[in-house]
Amino acid sequence: MALLDVSGVGKTFGALRALDGVNLQVQQGSFHGLIGPNGSGKSTLLKAIAGAHFASSGSITFAGRNITTAPPHERARHGMSLKFQITAVLPELSVYDNVLLALQAGQAVWSLARSATRRAAHPDVMRSLERFRLAGRADDLAGELSHGEQQWLEIAMALARAPKLLLLDEPTAGMSPQERRATGELLAPIRQSCALLIVEHDLDFIKDICDTLTVLDQGQVVASGPTQQVQDDERVREAYLG
Amino acid sequence: MSGVVMAGVAGPGRPRRLLPVVEIVVLVAMVAAPFVLSGRPELVTLATNILILSILAISFELCWGYSGIMTFGQALFFGVPAYVIALVGRDLEFSHIWGTLPLAMAVGLLLSSLFAAFLLLGRKTPTPIFIALGTLTGSYAAERLVSGWQYVGAGNGLSSIKLLQAGEYEFVEGTAFFFLAFGCLAAVYIGCRFLTRSQFGLVLAGIRQNEERLAFFGYRVQLYKAIVFSLAGMIAGLAGALYSYHQGFIGPGNMGPGLSTMAVIYCLFGGAGTLIGPVIGTTAIEALSYVLADIDLVKRFWPVILGLVLLLVVAFQPSGLLGLVVSARERIGSYRWRPRGGNPTGG
Numbered sequence: 001m002a003l004l005d006v007s008g009v010g011k012t013f014g015a016l017r018a019l020d021g022v023n024l025q026v027q028q029g030s031f032h033g034l035i036g037p038n039g040s041g042k043s044t045l046l047k048a049i050a051g052a053h054f055a056s057s058g059s060i061t062f063a064g065r066n067i068t069t070a071p072p073h074e075r076a077r078h079g080m081s082l083k084f085q086i087t088a089v090l091p092e093l094s095v096y097d098n099v100l101l102a103l104q105a106g107q108a109v110w111s112l113a114r115s116a117t118r119r120a121a122h123p124d125v126m127r128s129l130e131r132f133r134l135a136g137r138a139d140d141l142a143g144e145l146s147h148g149e150q151q152w153l154e155i156a157m158a159l160a161r162a163p164k165l166l167l168l169d170e171p172t173a174g175m176s177p178q179e180r181r182a183t184g185e186l187l188a189p190i191r192q193s194c195a196l197l198i199v200e201h202d203l204d205f206i207k208d209i210c211d212t213l214t215v216l217d218q219g220q221v222v223a224s225g226p227t228q229q230v231q232d233d234e235r236v237r238e239a240y241l242g
Numbered sequence: 243m244s245g246v247v248m249a250g251v252a253g254p255g256r257p258r259r260l261l262p263v264v265e266i267v268v269l270v271a272m273v274a275a276p277f278v279l280s281g282r283p284e285l286v287t288l289a290t291n292i293l294i295l296s297i298l299a300i301s302f303e304l305c306w307g308y309s310g311i312m313t314f315g316q317a318l319f320f321g322v323p324a325y326v327i328a329l330v331g332r333d334l335e336f337s338h339i340w341g342t343l344p345l346a347m348a349v350g351l352l353l354s355s356l357f358a359a360f361l362l363l364g365r366k367t368p369t370p371i372f373i374a375l376g377t378l379t380g381s382y383a384a385e386r387l388v389s390g391w392q393y394v395g396a397g398n399g400l401s402s403i404k405l406l407q408a409g410e411y412e413f414v415e416g417t418a419f420f421f422l423a424f425g426c427l428a429a430v431y432i433g434c435r436f437l438t439r440s441q442f443g444l445v446l447a448g449i450r451q452n453e454e455r456l457a458f459f460g461y462r463v464q465l466y467k468a469i470v471f472s473l474a475g476m477i478a479g480l481a482g483a484l485y486s487y488h489q490g491f492i493g494p495g496n497m498g499p500g501l502s503t504m505a506v507i508y509c510l511f512g513g514a515g516t517l518i519g520p521v522i523g524t525t526a527i528e529a530l531s532y533v534l535a536d537i538d539l540v541k542r543f544w545p546v547i548l549g550l551v552l553l554l555v556v557a558f559q560p561s562g563l564l565g566l567v568v569s570a571r572e573r574i575g576s577y578r579w580r581p582r583g584g585n586p587t588g589g
Contacts, residue, residue: 050458051458052454052458071457072454072457072458073457073458073459073460073461073462073463076457076458076459076460077460081458082458084455084458088452088454088455090447090448090451090452090455091451092447092451092570092574093444093447093448093451093574093577094576094578096576096578097444097447097576097577097578100441100444100577100578101444101445101448101456101459102459104441104444104445105456105459105460105461106460107441109442109465109466109469111441112440112441112442112444112445113437113440113441113442114440115440115441115442116441117441118441118577118579119579121579122578122579138578139576139578141571157459161459161460
């Protein structure tokens, strides 16, 4: 059974049909790319999966649970994590506190009020910061980081609670070529524990890290399957790759 | 901790740990006040009033400065418990400190919890306007209701409230009541400081900056807000009880939009985002009001002068009086765990 099963999902905004009967499956441990021209519905689909808005029709099943109308915090607690398209670190908190906040999301309110987990969380926070090359900036404000570093911090936050599925919306937007390469290297090891659904415009980046690909155009799936097979698909070349 | 200081707030090179210094200065001033003012009983009464209103201001600060909940009805949770203990004194002839103060807190907690459930825990995420108007309407409606209700004194309110008792001792205006109010303020302050510097406080700091982000982490954002809103109502209830015992009177205006707005102004004037800011704001405004109202030249239009001063502060010093000396970085603080002997942080 697929980890994520999107079945016949539609989304309308007034008269605009942004998604129309989209089917998509993400298997455990796979890196799945979601590509398409601007306005094809990629971010809309990602938001429907994450719970930022609800699908108008169809169903979304995650880890065996129907989450079509579940609020975002419930989806997160079932093991889904999202990195926004626009960087959404907490700029007035330190880099350390950003990760700590993400890490402790599953704790009970009373436990947080007593700061019962602060000490125990410390090694995990530092490990996460070291992995994303931010340990040296732990005490700096998140808002003081460069754009690329903020992107990494947000990925570190999204991965802090070891999710089953990570949704990434254009993680390399605004990054330099070196930062993009580094991002690919940082993401590669998570495959053992986490599946990835990634929206990205950088096709080289997508081809490098994704095993499977879904192409959207005008809110509909044009093609879906192994990366090489989709790349060779005539309809995809016509609609997107040119 | 790096030595970075937010430019334009504290200024480069300025020591970062100024907040504890400000807190100690305020604490010393409070303890000294009744002794310094011992020859002027009316000033001890004013100082006691400031302490009580500071508790109300802190309750608003928890909502706005720490959780981003703009409540324009905080006086509701101040006034209703005050009426309840006044009625308990009148009808049951009971005013024991260990009974009525907890009762007032319980009433404040219950009432604010009901409001929190209605305003914050609905299916849809409430907008700030919805919360502001909801609380404002509640405060206004309560004021109108008691204004026309004879049982609670209607527009005249309830006066000659039975004195607060501790055993055989009765608290009247003066030094003893000052220290009672000081003890309550200190307890509220320490409790709130513990909460806001805890991991729970870190969640509130995150909510204030980007609540959507926190929901995607897995936090039930509205539940956290509801908890803080309810606690703030409980604290306001304590302030209301102290106020009614101290004044010997409670009226409709003590639960209406007027006092609710004053709570907002106390915080903005002193500096939102810290607990000491509202205490400083309350002290500055109440002291300024007292002084201006006593000057022949301006006594007729001192509220206008006060209003202008407030406008200037809000327009040109959004971080309030406290922002003049304490950096934004220090106000927010750090929630990092550090080993014993390491560099301690946390504001």
